[in-house]
Amino acid sequence: MNLFFFLMSILYGLLKFLHINFIPYTWDGYPVGLWIAYLIISAVEVILVFAIAMIVVVILVYVFRKYMADLQNRIGPNRLGPWGTFQLIADVFKLLQKQDIVPANADRLAFKIAPYIVFTPVILGFILIPFGNVSILNLMVTNFQYTVLFLVAVMIVSPLGEIIGGLSSHNKFALYGALRSAAQDIGYEVPMMISIISIVILAGSYSANAIVYAQRNLPFIIPEILGFIVFFLAMIAKQSIPPFDLPESGSELVSGFSTEYSGMRYGIFYMANFGFMALASFVVATLYLGGWEGPFSVIPGLVWLIIKAAVFMIIFLLSWIALGRTRVDQFLNMGWKYLLPLSILNLIISTGLAFYVGGWF
Amino acid sequence: MTQSDKAPGPIAGIGGIIKGVWTIFTQGFKPKVTKQVPEEKLEYPERATGRVFLNMDACIGCTLCEQICPNGTIKMVTFAFSKKEEFDKKYPNKRQIFPSVDVSTCTHCNLCEEICPTGAITLEAEIDEIHFRRENTRYSPPMLAKKESELWGNDKK
């Protein structure tokens, strides 16, 4: 039986990869070896997505270090590997061999769990993005109906991890970082959700595939320019990069919620930070710029998605390198007093558009 | 000038943000200002205060440099020569004492060069001061007369 299931799962995986959803049924109505084969193939896909996400994070960290050095008139890492590409691997090895320090008065279980709570939503988010087609190969991991809703639910979990990490550290600086993270998360979640709802109203469905299909004539950035501004600023706020890096303000509170973390736990926070930046660029590219569609069909869809996401990654990196930090009360002011009314206005506009020209999208 | 510049309002302020980001963005296209040091060489001006050098022909053994050194780096040592007549002919130092310097504690403050009446002890532009053993850092007077490359060659110091 084991060999049979293994072969069935390989067969289903290949068929799904080639756009064929083929499920044979037995004589009494049950699908043949369905559940365990689908389990195995889904596990393999998740591991592949995890690997791809890690590769994207590594490339993003390298680009960040080299680009920041470029803007500061210096050369970044250039000793290890050709043009310094092995520097991050060396840094990971360095972090792996450090002593594991847990503060004496800290809450041990919460302290150890917190980095993983921050890191897991990043991988979950990557599963939900449609990666397009490459000639006849299907690269979309799932055909789930409520992708966007699941994405929002998953992005809420990360700040919870920051709060748990900060509060369990028994350190006043970490306490301040955790409280600021909570305030930032609450303040910027609502405008983000309202601008996503306006897109869903225009596209008519919660599924990411349907949103990409609805942008085949016109990307959503044009009718929803206000929503784009709101969503863009809310994404910068959720990633905690300057100008909105309150929870981890490097020069005020020593390192915010991650003050007491050292070694590989800190490495996981760092990777989660960059992973979230990559995820946010892909999400903005899918929701507002049209995903994997592009004018010239000779270039595969995956490359279009990568180009659009890369544009946003460069914009986020420039914002990190070039801008200062806002103060907490001014930052929350902006969220509640300016972004929320703008997003509601955008919702009204898009509802009106959906009424009158909804069929076109 | 006592006028107070008014702080810019929101629209001028956001224009300022964009201008700041544009200034930083264009710096990315200018040449780099750092040098890769082991491969490229740094140049030092001629007055650079590097390591202490001693001109044994000019030292008269007045011990003023030992008195003025702020942290006791210079200590006078007697230097035994093998033949006394040869010594009397070559060096004008009647007391036969010369300064020895611990190059790891020297602060390069230049006081010994300023106070030396004959200009025998000077600081030259010899900046490479990495030693691997602590006992190699106390230089005796003949060692002070030579450059680093002559002293050690290619050995580890």
Place this chain on the structure above:
Amino acid sequence: MEDKVIEVNFGPQHPSTHGVLRIKVKLDGEIIMDAYPVIGYLHRNAEKLSEMGAYPKALIYIDRLDYVASLNNELGYVLSAEKLMDAQVPERAQWIRMMLVELNRIASHLVWLGTHGLDMGMLTPYFYCWRERERILRIFDEITGSRLLYNYFAIGGVYSDITPKAIDMIKEFLADFGSKLEEIQAIFAKNYIYVKRTRDVGKLSLEDALSYGVTGPLLRASGKKWDLRKNQPYLYYDQVNFDIPVRQEGDVYARFQVRIEEMRQSIKIAQQVLSKIPEGEYYNKKFSKPMLVRLKGTGDSYVPTESPKGEYGVYLIGDGSTIPYRVRIRSPSFANLSALPIMLKGYKIADLTATVSSLDPVFGEVDR
């Protein structure tokens, strides 16, 4: 959470207290109720060590007080010692001293600008400021032999002459530093994030400033037009034209504007001085080599000078021997730092770093 007042220690090791400053802050939520600075982590006994050797030997310890711009320290000591001994200084030496002190003022304000940007969260202007400062340090390397701690001024002149290559380097630097400065300060000046963070923050009123003995750019940003180069001129400052920037508000943005304007005026002064340096000798021979350890002084003297941080002077008492009886250093950062608690009451944590970095303390000076 009940309404409790927490005491947090912004300890001696912190990424943004400019040196080793420890502030005990009482916080209620995010609002600062009280702040109490604790100093003394960098005490190196400069005054006592200066009283154990000859007059020129004390220059080593005086150099290391404000290590960012150390020619100002030497100038205060040297002018005071020359007044004590009634020394005649040749004209060329005085003009050289003026020019190098103004270059040092530019270097010190560049350090302030770079680290101020870091405290506000901006990572890049730091590197641009250091790139400009590197050119100044190379000029000093050419003239004096060291980049940072010089031992160049002597009682009675300067130890060595400036070379023609150095004069060319200074001319080249002054010609295009003005445009680079405009570029760097444009990143800050109208930036909305920066303005909102520094306007009405860390205010110091004029009465408070005068009662605490605050001098320098902080006093000028609070409204009083007081600069020792114009009010009590020492070297040849009455023969050059320059303005003094003054602002009324007394907040961090006003201090930023005052320092940027001071940098522009320093460029003007340095250019005028460069064209006016006369020929002549640079070191009074009566105070030179054989006499160095035999200089004697009697009486007391104090000559205040304007360093980039404020009023700096050295009070010397001599009792007729070759060793000074008392060397007392009036450091500007110490007096400025004592006004920190009133500048912080009622503001938020984020304003703490903004205010401390606008004071521009250097802990070599505060702790001596």
